Amino acid sequence: MRDTPEQALDIQVFTDTPEPYRRLPVRLRRFDAQTRRTWSGPHGYHFRCKQVLMRKVLEESDKAVLIDTDTFFHQNPMKLFERIEPGKLLCNALTTRYDACKQTTLYTALASILAQRGLADDSMPLLNSGVIGLTREDADILDRSVEMMDEFYPITPGAITLEEFCLAVAAYRTVEVNECPDLIHHYWSRKQLFRAKVCAWINKHGDNPTHPHGLNDTRNVTAHLPRPDAWQRLIHKGATMAVPKDQRQFVREVLYGCCDYSNEFDRACSHVWWEKAVGNAEQRLQQPLSAPQLQQWLDHWAVRKMLGQRHKDVCQHLLEPLKHR
Known part of the structure; x- marks a missing residue:
């Protein structure tokens, strides 16, 4: 970013522990325990918070990128915004097809329901949501995704990736899904x-x-x-x-x-x-x-x-x- 000082970024950190970030050039968005509970929804699913706060940011900004903290930048973060346009969702990476996960709860519990509603089929690509990039006009994808999390959480016990799965369903056949592993390394393992x-x-x-x-x-x-x-x-x-x-x-x-x-x-x-x-x-x-x-x-x-x-x-x-x- 030192190479492009003319390109300003509004870097926001949502946290309940602001002290580690006070010396950094970021805008702190502190939240308390009650806010966390509200964002976690009726089932206390904490990964739900990601998409709720992303939705709130898009009320203030034309486009935004949510990035998990367990990430490394390979290149200037401004390059992420070059991949965010109306009708496109930016994720960290496309992982596999839905039919490659037939032994998982997300398939056994939801495949028939999603097929009956015309929301997904076996060829649907799954994604990693370590990065979520959208424009304001496509923010309704997040609304649909959060609604599905609330509906499907009780019938998918132990499915910690429900959040990114619902995002994949909401985006399927609706927007073009792009990835950015060349720009960001998401070290969710190790x-x-x-x-x-x-x-x-x-x-x-x-x-x-x-x-x-x-x-x-x-x-x-x-x-x-x-x-x-x-x-x-x-x-x-x-x-x-x-x-x-x-x-x-x-x-x-x-x-x-x-x-x-x-x-x-x-x-x-x-x-x-x-x-x-x-x-x-x-x-x-x-x-x-x-x-x-x-x-x-x-x-x-x-x-x-x-x-x-x-x-x-x-x-x-x-x-x-x-x-x-």
Whole structure:
């Protein structure tokens, strides 16, 4: 945005915790618990809030883009507005067809209802609503989507993606749906790793986030998943053959967090990799790891050799929480 200062953006942050944003050039739209309950609707579905507040913004603006906070910009945000025109809905990404989800509640509970009403069929494209861009004249799409959320929530228990599903239904055969994964990376998975990068940037620049040094550093907070190079992973794979088979993947993931990445914000992900290694191991074992069991894994002679000076840090970070379970 520094490259296009003549193009002003009204950046609004809707939040019930405004403090982290006070030093940023944004317009804070604070809401309280009662407002959240109202926006969540009759069933307390909190994802409903997104489309309700988007509808309110379109009462004030000719066009708007709602962006989830778990996102990275690949390019200038102004490019998003180039894709928003009357008769078009901008989403983060088109994901799959409706008939690819026949085992889900959204299909088993709703497919026949939607077909009978002429609202959807198996060829309907589904979308990710990490980005929602519309013009004011197409805001009624949001009204229809919210109405469907309220109607369908009781018969689709556990369907957390009902919000973006209803948006896809409301848009189907009504407007052209465009996507923007080339402009925005929506890290809805691996959130802990990307949040570690963001937190490292905040710790470094939070006191003066708009200083040129801080703005330059935002380019180093990338959408790249920090992992060792392929040749390093191959060495790790060979070295872990000395470890019992059920522990090898755990050790490899711990080693991901021990790599001396050139990017300081990638290095900030070390603890997350270690924690994910434990979590993934517990999923494979289908039971929690005890502190003595994890200590035994980490004290294996081959693991000690691979971790080297990081062995103490890894043990201290991972074992302490297990002792208090």
